[in-house]
Amino acid sequence: MLVLAIDTSTPAVTAGVVHFDRESESGAPRALATRVTVDARAHAEVLTPQILECLAESGHTPADLDAVVVGVGPGPFTGLRVGMATGAAFGDALSIPVHGVCSLDAIAADVAGDRNLLVVTDARRREVYWARYSGGRRVEGPEVVKPSELDAAPSEVIAGSASHVDMFDLPVEPAETPSPVGLVSVAALALRVGVEPEPLVPLYLRRPDAVELADRRK
Numbered sequence: 001m002l003v004l005a006i007d008t009s010t011p012a013v014t015a016g017v018v019h020f021d022r023e024s025e026s027g028a029p030r031a032l033a034t035r036v037t038v039d040a041r042a043h044a045e046v047l048t049p050q051i052l053e054c055l056a057e058s059g060h061t062p063a064d065l066d067a068v069v070v071g072v073g074p075g076p077f078t079g080l081r082v083g084m085a086t087g088a089a090f091g092d093a094l095s096i097p098v099h100g101v102c103s104l105d106a107i108a109a110d111v112a113g114d115r116n117l118l119v120v121t122d123a124r125r126r127e128v129y130w131a132r133y134s135g136g137r138r139v140e141g142p143e144v145v146k147p148s149e150l151d152a153a154p155s156e157v158i159a160g161s162a163s164h165v166d167m168f169d170l171p172v173e174p175a176e177t178p179s180p181v182g183l184v185s186v187a188a189l190a191l192r193v194g195v196e197p198e199p200l201v202p203l204y205l206r207r208p209d210a211v212e213l214a215d216r217r218k
Contacts (some may be wrong), residue, residue: 001061001191002056003029003064004090005180008047008083009075009103009120009206010161011040015050016180017065018056022152022192029184032058043082051086053149067096069187071103071178073203074142075128076119084200100200101186104142108180109185117173118155120147120164128164129205144205 001022007014018035021027035050055061070087073080084100104119108131109116113129117133123144130150131141152158152168159165159173166172175182190197 002060002064003184003191004051004065004068004087005069005070005183006047006051006083006087007071007103007178008043008079009042009071009073010177011038011079011080012177013037013039013043013046013050013083014178014180015047015054015056016183018180018184020184020188020191022194025192029183029188030059030180031179034180040079043079047082047086062090062094065090065094065096067191067192068098069183069191070098070100070200071106071183073103074123074144074205075103075203076124077202077204080202082205084202088200098195098200099187099190099197101183101212102131102138102142102203103178104129105138105186106182107175108133108136108138109157109182110175110179111157111173115156116154118152118168118170119139119156120149120150120158120160120168121177122161122164123205128161142203142205
């Protein structure tokens with residue numbers, strides 16, 4: 001099957017077309033085309049063009065897509081909703097399922113091995129989004145805290161935002177943002193079984209920066 005993968009939970013605007021063999025339990029997702037633009041202010045401008053470029057490079061059209069997988073965060077409000085709205089729009093227009101996955105899980109999926117892993121991404125306000133993994137499964141998080149409040153132990157390695165991983169005394173894995181293959185890997189079971197996707201629910205973990213004037217007075 002052909003899967004469109006999208007993530008805008010970090011400053012990286014990521015899109016990809018991924019081939020996934022749903023009939024094979026051992027078959028790994030394979031990226032046919034990928035586009036990544038690192039610009040926290042360009043999500044709305046570059047995402048759809050990137051998707052169309054990926055489709056053209058892979059020799060496909062939107063009508064060839066069988067499913068969409070989109071990262072639902074955690075991430076900042078403005079950027080995150082661009083990716084989720086775009087994924088939902090493609091799914092609605094093509095009448096195909098749209099699966100939401102935790103973006104931190106997608107980063108973890110790109111880190112080989114069963115070591116205890118910590119994943120952190122930029123939450124702004126001098127904070128990080130984080131989750132902890134053991135044996136390839138998430139065991140804590142996602143949550144948002146200041147880096148000084150997050151213990152490195154018992155994790156053995158760390159992955160995620162390049163400007164934040166060095167704040168922790170752990171070996172760094174080179175997986176900074178969710179990849180198309182990582183996103184599809186997290187949704188692999190749901191895609192293989194063909195379950196009805198749950199409604200897309202963004203993981204903001206806190207209120208958006210922009211609020212109504214009436215809310216500011218409370």
